[in-house]
Amino acid sequence: MAGLDDVFGDLFASVDAVVLFSPSGSYYEQFMEIEDLDVIVVGTENAVGAETFVELPLEFGNISERIRYGLEGALEQGVIEDGDELACATSVFSDGIDTVSRVRADAETRTGIYDLFVKSRADPEVVKSVLEVAIELGKKGQKGKPVGALFVVGDAGKVMNKSRPLSYNPFEKSHVHVGDPIVNVMLKEFSRLDGAFIISDAGKIVSAYRYLEPSAEGVDIPKGLGARHMAGGAITRDTNAIAIVLSESDGLVRAFKAGELILEVDPEAY
Amino acid sequence: MVAWQSLLNEPAVIAAAVLALGLVVGYLVGRLNEELLSASGVPEAVEGTPFERTAQSIGTSTVEIVARLSSWFIYGIAVLTAIHIAQLLDTDAFWLRVTEFVPQLFIAVLVLILGFIVADKTELIVSEYLRGVKLPEVSVIPKVVKYSVLYVTFIIALGQVGVHVLALLILLTVYAVGIVIVGTVAFKDFLVSSAAGIYLLLNQPYGIGDEIRIGDQTGIVQEVDLFVTKIEDDSEEYIVPNRKVFEDGIVRMRD
Numbered sequence: 001m002a003g004l005d006d007v008f009g010d011l012f013a014s015v016d017a018v019v020l021f022s023p024s025g026s027y028y029e030q031f032m033e034i035e036d037l038d039v040i041v042v043g044t045e046n047a048v049g050a051e052t053f054v055e056l057p058l059e060f061g062n063i064s065e066r067i068r069y070g071l072e073g074a075l076e077q078g079v080i081e082d083g084d085e086l087a088c089a090t091s092v093f094s095d096g097i098d099t100v101s102r103v104r105a106d107a108e109t110r111t112g113i114y115d116l117f118v119k120s121r122a123d124p125e126v127v128k129s130v131l132e133v134a135i136e137l138g139k140k141g142q143k144g145k146p147v148g149a150l151f152v153v154g155d156a157g158k159v160m161n162k163s164r165p166l167s168y169n170p171f172e173k174s175h176v177h178v179g180d181p182i183v184n185v186m187l188k189e190f191s192r193l194d195g196a197f198i199i200s201d202a203g204k205i206v207s208a209y210r211y212l213e214p215s216a217e218g219v220d221i222p223k224g225l226g227a228r229h230m231a232g233g234a235i236t237r238d239t240n241a242i243a244i245v246l247s248e249s250d251g252l253v254r255a256f257k258a259g260e261l262i263l264e265v266d267p268e269a270y
Numbered sequence: 271m272v273a274w275q276s277l278l279n280e281p282a283v284i285a286a287a288v289l290a291l292g293l294v295v296g297y298l299v300g301r302l303n304e305e306l307l308s309a310s311g312v313p314e315a316v317e318g319t320p321f322e323r324t325a326q327s328i329g330t331s332t333v334e335i336v337a338r339l340s341s342w343f344i345y346g347i348a349v350l351t352a353i354h355i356a357q358l359l360d361t362d363a364f365w366l367r368v369t370e371f372v373p374q375l376f377i378a379v380l381v382l383i384l385g386f387i388v389a390d391k392t393e394l395i396v397s398e399y400l401r402g403v404k405l406p407e408v409s410v411i412p413k414v415v416k417y418s419v420l421y422v423t424f425i426i427a428l429g430q431v432g433v434h435v436l437a438l439l440i441l442l443t444v445y446a447v448g449i450v451i452v453g454t455v456a457f458k459d460f461l462v463s464s465a466a467g468i469y470l471l472l473n474q475p476y477g478i479g480d481e482i483r484i485g486d487q488t489g490i491v492q493e494v495d496l497f498v499t500k501i502e503d504d505s506e507e508y509i510v511p512n513r514k515v516f517e518d519g520i521v522r523m524r525d
Contacts, residue, residue: 059511154491155491155492156478156479156492157478157479157480157490157491157492157501157502158490158492158502159479160490161479161490172477173470173474199494200478200493201492201500202495203495204478204493206478206479208409222476239450259315
């Protein structure tokens with residue numbers, strides 16, 4: 001099979017580092033035995049105890065997204081540099097790693113998704129949990145019907161002062177945090193209420209039923225999105241919060257920060 | 271028939287019977303113990319502890335050791351009983367001491383094994399818990415916990431076999447009192463703050479989004495947890511211990 005090695009060898013010849021996406025323990029150790037090789041592990045959790053690890057907020061279904069966000073996180077953490085040639089090994093069809101692609105790290109096309117998680121006011125865990133709730137809600141809907149929802153995460157004090165209640169707050173004097181086991185069901189039930197959910201930096205659900213009153217001046221979000229997205233996008237411009245919006249009409253989950261659309265995912269793909 | 275009778279009365283025969291019975295019962299108890307321990311999830315619980323690893327390296331396991339121990343305990347009793355019945359030794363004085371001593375020794379060994387496992391396990395748990403704290407000095411804490419547990423174990427085991435442990439006990443008391451005193455001094459503020467925090471969380475005199483003043487700091491409440499309240503104005507973020515909230519009182523701002 002020397003012939004094949006010659007041809008495919010170009011894929012991993014003289015790469016600066018190897019990026020493994022969610023490798024298994026034994027697979028990772030095989031790489032560690034190779035000398036003079038930088039190995040970077042990317043995944044939703046550091047299951048193999050790797051030294052250089054980049055956390056992915058979600059197990060992206062789409063390969064190019066997975067690699068792009070993984071590399072963006074690695075760039076952001078400074079484990080790779082702009083222009084590095086990387087061999088990215090990931091899985092497409094099976095559970096194990098079955099695909100290698102050669103990618104050049106590019107600092108220009110950053111989307112800011114990494115910032116969304118790590119450099120937000122809210123804890124990364126909280127952002128992750130809210131995003132998961134939104135995706136799950138988008139996938140299943142409420143009792144089979146598509147629902148929309150708007151979560152404003154972080155900087156809750158300011159957000160509360162830039163919004164008003166539409167009705168009594170069901171979370172008043174409660175101590176419910178996102179990520180608690182029962183919360184997903186609760187949020188699903190409450191998602192039929194109008195208005196936004198407000199979640200604090202530490203993940204406490206402060207309120208539901210909020211009508212956001214930011215000034216929408218200078219908000220640059222794609223045309224065609226509805227009032228919910230506009231409200232969500234605008235509040236992130238006025239405060240340091242981020243907004244995670246589930247669209248009722250097209251079922252996509254979008255995340256806004258500083259008035260800009262940063263992430264757009266299709267719940268069906270997860 | 272008579273020969274049969276006299277044979278039964280022969281002490282050596284009874285002794286042999288007792289011995290055989292002891293061996294069977296000992297073996298059965300050992301097996302039963304092994305099954306019970308395995309079924310109750312002991313192998314999973316002790317997995318990864320150095321004791322288990324040492325046991326593995328000499329080709330056995332914790333469960334096996336404990337099970338063997340119970341077997342050997344019964345074998346020992348059987349052998350002693352047999353010796354007594356066969357009257358091989360003039361045993362009365364000896365017998366009295368041994369019957370007292372063997373169960374104690376058994377319990378002492380059991381306590382030691384248990385102590386080693388618990389010590390290793392607590393070390394693992396504590397170091398796992400502290401893994402987030404990336405400070406080299408922190409690795410001392412799991413060791414301290416481990417040796418504290420071992421120390422208590424040794425005292426119990428030695429007490430079992432009748433060694434005088436008063437001096438060791440005094441040392442332990444001094445150590446425990448020291449920890450308690452250091453703990454209360456070090457965590458005094460935390461205790462007071464958390465007591466205040468419980469009130470704040472239960473009664474919520476202010477909530478996220480309210481504008482309040484605590485002492486000199488005025489701002490919008492961003493977060494209330496057990497120990498601190500975070501308030502924020504336009505340029506500054508204050509993290510106020512809940513203790514201070516009670517000392518200074520809360521002013522709610524009305525616009």
